[in-house]
Amino acid sequence: MTQTTFTSQQMLARLVGFDTISTKSNLELIHWVRDYLDGYGIASTLIHDDTKNKANLHAVIGPEDKPGVVLSGHTDVVPVEGQAWDSDPFSLREHDGLLYARGTCDMKGFIAVALAKLPDIVARHKAGKLAAPVHFAFSYDEELGCLGAHSLADTIASLPVKPQLCVVGEPTLMKPITGHKGICDYDCTVHGKEAHSSLAPYAVNAVEAAAELIAHVKSIARRMQSEGPFNKAFDPPFTTLHTGLMHGGTALNIVPNRCDFSFEIRNIPEVDPEALAEEIRQYAFKTLEPRMKDIDPKTGFEFRAAAKVQAFDIANDHPMVDLVLQLSGANEAAKVSFATEAGIFQNKGVPTVVCGPGSIAQAHKPNEFIAQEQLLKCEHFLDRLFGGLKAAA
Numbered sequence: 582m583t584q585t586t587f588t589s590q591q592m593l594a595r596l597v598g599f600d601t602i603s604t605k606s607n608l609e610l611i612h613w614v615r616d617y618l619d620g621y622g623i624a625s626t627l628i629h630d631d632t633k634n635k636a637n638l639h640a641v642i643g644p645e646d647k648p649g650v651v652l653s654g655h656t657d658v659v660p661v662e663g664q665a666w667d668s669d670p671f672s673l674r675e676h677d678g679l680l681y682a683r684g685t686c687d688m689k690g691f692i693a694v695a696l697a698k699l700p701d702i703v704a705r706h707k708a709g710k711l712a713a714p715v716h717f718a719f720s721y722d723e724e725l726g727c728l729g730a731h732s733l734a735d736t737i738a739s740l741p742v743k744p745q746l747c748v749v750g751e752p753t754l755m756k757p758i759t760g761h762k763g764i765c766d767y768d769c770t771v772h773g774k775e776a777h778s779s780l781a782p783y784a785v786n787a788v789e790a791a792a793e794l795i796a797h798v799k800s801i802a803r804r805m806q807s808e809g810p811f812n813k814a815f816d817p818p819f820t821t822l823h824t825g826l827m828h829g830g831t832a833l834n835i836v837p838n839r840c841d842f843s844f845e846i847r848n849i850p851e852v853d854p855e856a857l858a859e860e861i862r863q864y865a866f867k868t869l870e871p872r873m874k875d876i877d878p879k880t881g882f883e884f885r886a887a888a889k890v891q892a893f894d895i896a897n898d899h900p901m902v903d904l905v906l907q908l909s910g911a912n913e914a915a916k917v918s919f920a921t922e923a924g925i926f927q928n929k930g931v932p933t934v935v936c937g938p939g940s941i942a943q944a945h946k947p948n949e950f951i952a953q954e955q956l957l958k959c960e961h962f963l964d965r966l967f968g969g970l971k972a973a974a
């Protein structure tokens with residue numbers, strides 16, 4: 582067992598070197614982290630997906646009989662294809678205090694700082710100065726709709742002693758974030774019946790049927806905007822719905838037999854997106870389909886649930902929010918529009934705050950970067966966190 586030490590920047594250079602674009606396996610990175618932890622005698626639990634090509638990693642340092650603090654991050658990154666990078670996206674480049682590579686801000690920066698702190702956490706523990714355990718919780722497939730975090734949060738929430746706090750280190754410039762909207766995406770295929778367009782009344786036009794349902798989605802969007810529910814912490818302060826993709830038809834003189842479209846619901850925490858989705862489905866099945874099936878029973882709507890991220894909301898006056906506010910030095914907590922894994926942990930009963938280095942403005946872009954100053958801020962935050970931990974919340 583070799584104990585290796587890294588600065589945060591060295592650790593980040595190591596982590597961005599693993600190409601963990603969400604479509605690929607993250608196991609090389611996960612195994613490397615497991616071996617690094619093993620060097621310090623820390624055991625890791627790997628939670629694989631069904632393909633066994635991806636895994637979450639969970640590890641605990643310190644007294645497991647006390648409610649700990651979870652440091653949570655996703656190991657996958659978004660693709661680089663079609664983006665104009667000035668340097669190799671998988672090799673860390675430093676220029677003028679900025680560190681460039683895919684995943685630097687979203688969000689290997691936070692994971693790097695946490696991992697680089699390992700020797701310090703272990704030393705604190707050995708000296709009896711770690712009042713509560715530190716959990717590392719690193720997930721896969723966040724960028725595909727927070728797929729990995731569910732089994733990871735299940736594992737953590739079912740521990741004999743539940744953690745007192747989870748910090749999700751998505752890039753917030755080290756400002757505490759206490760809420761975001763949820764996302765519920767659906768793909769819909771309309772099966773129609775083909776015919777020469779001169780015989781349109783004897784056919785089922787899949788594009789027109791899709792258009793009628795899309796108009797209904799729009800009417801719900803208008804209702805949400807005019808009637809609420811409203812939550813002023815968000816911009817816009819209500820649940821939004823929109824159809825972003827539609828494909829159908831091959832020629833103007835053919836009644837199209839198929840149309841595909843995708844719509845999304847971005848819900849404030851007060852709104853159940855499943856209920857809205859059910860309202861849309863019922864309109865399709867009860868109002869639109871009967872007329873279609875009168876002509877051909879094989880026609881109709883088919884819905885497939887796509888990405889889903891739970892909304893996240895923790896009270897701004899929660900003691901754990903207070904703690905993170907103090908430690909981060911920020912003035913106030915805020916809600917944001919981008920989605921994270923926080924709602925998954927929060928809904929499992931682990932008080933959760935999003936707070937991490939770097940800016941979301943750099944995420945998912947070519948020449949993604951994080952400022953060295955942000956890594957430093959995160960180091961200080963974790964130092965104060967480990968030093969300020971109480972045995973219980």
Ligand SMILES: [Zn+2]
Nearest residue numbers: 655687688751
């Ligand atoms: Zn992210």
